[in-house]
Amino acid sequence: MHVPAEVSAAAGEAAVLPCTFTHPHRHYDGPLTAIWRAGEAYAGPQVFRCAAARGSELCQTALSLHGRFRLLGNPRRNDLSLRVERLALADDGRYFCRVEFAGDVHDRYESRHGIRLRVTAAPRIVNLSVLPGPAHSFRALCTAEGEPPPVLDWSGPALGNGSAAVPGPGQGQGHGHQVTAELPALVHDGRYTCTASNSLGRAEASVYLFRFHGASRASALALPLGALGLKALLLLGVLAARAVARRRPEHPVAQDSPPRPQAQESNYENLSQMSPRDPPAATCLP
Numbered sequence: 001m002h003v004p005a006e007v008s009a010a011a012g013e014a015a016v017l018p019c020t021f022t023h024p025h026r027h028y029d030g031p032l033t034a035i036w037r038a039g040e041a042y043a044g045p046q047v048f049r050c051a052a053a054r055g056s057e058l059c060q061t062a063l064s065l066h067g068r069f070r071l072l073g074n075p076r077r078n079d080l081s082l083r084v085e086r087l088a089l090a091d092d093g094r095y096f097c098r099v100e101f102a103g104d105v106h107d108r109y110e111s112r113h114g115i116r117l118r119v120t121a122a123p124r125i126v127n128l129s130v131l132p133g134p135a136h137s138f139r140a141l142c143t144a145e146g147e148p149p150p151v152l153d154w155s156g157p158a159l160g161n162g163s164a165a166v167p168g169p170g171q172g173q174g175h176g177h178q179v180t181a182e183l184p185a186l187v188h189d190g191r192y193t194c195t196a197s198n199s200l201g202r203a204e205a206s207v208y209l210f211r212f213h214g215a216s217r218a219s220a221l222a223l224p225l226g227a228l229g230l231k232a233l234l235l236l237g238v239l240a241a242r243a244v245a246r247r248r249p250e251h252p253v254a255q256d257s258p259p260r261p262q263a264q265e266s267n268y269e270n271l272s273q274m275s276p277r278d279p280p281a282a283t284c285l286p
Helices: 230-246
Strands: 006-010 015-017 032-038 046-052 059-064 069-071 082-084 093-101 108-110 115-132 138-147 151-155 164-167 178-183 190-198 201-213 218-223
Touching (some): 046 069, 059 069, 138 190, 151 178, 178 190
Antiparallel strands (some): 015 082, 115 138, 138 178, 151 190, 190 201, 201 218
């Protein structure tokens, strides 16, 4: 089995995995089967399989995972090359070609080391979350994906504590394409921006934090602006008007009845703004 060590292609494009072979038969026109596996030789899941009948050069496809795998080579000509369409970061990994001749159970051959398919991608921010913290504070999480894995940075008003990196969800599953950076405390009102960058590009997402203080209660609003534009500003105006209205008591309070203390309340809404080339996404947390 003859395969290259590595093939590289960008996400969204196609890749060709070359594979040729030799066998001890001087001439073979009996039934044969061509197979491609992912992840592990001999035992990994099949992503493609086709079979050719005796005397036929047509290899009829029996399995093509998600319809994205297509045989380019001709097994009768000792060529099992495979084309993978619409690459995604999840396709990154190792692939193994195999050919089986009918008859002898030992007349089957598979590449031992396989081909490493490396899928590259510019950064994309997949989640921007604002979460409640201790003592009515807030913290922010930014998750991005890309290959090479992107570097995440936070910027914001009077940002002195920087960003604290934590493992991304994809890292715990054997794929290092996702990384997460946490901003432990959003201390000041204003705009906080998460920037993801690698050698192929960069992406940004921002969140604005505003706190409104009424006579006896306080609330906070966290939302991204920019792409939301006028709609976000109108929403901000409505919330400000509601905060002002809360200051006016609906009924007069008697002098001998002290006002009842009310528990502090924090409300936040969290949306995600993507880069201009990505569709906007929204995340709402209770």
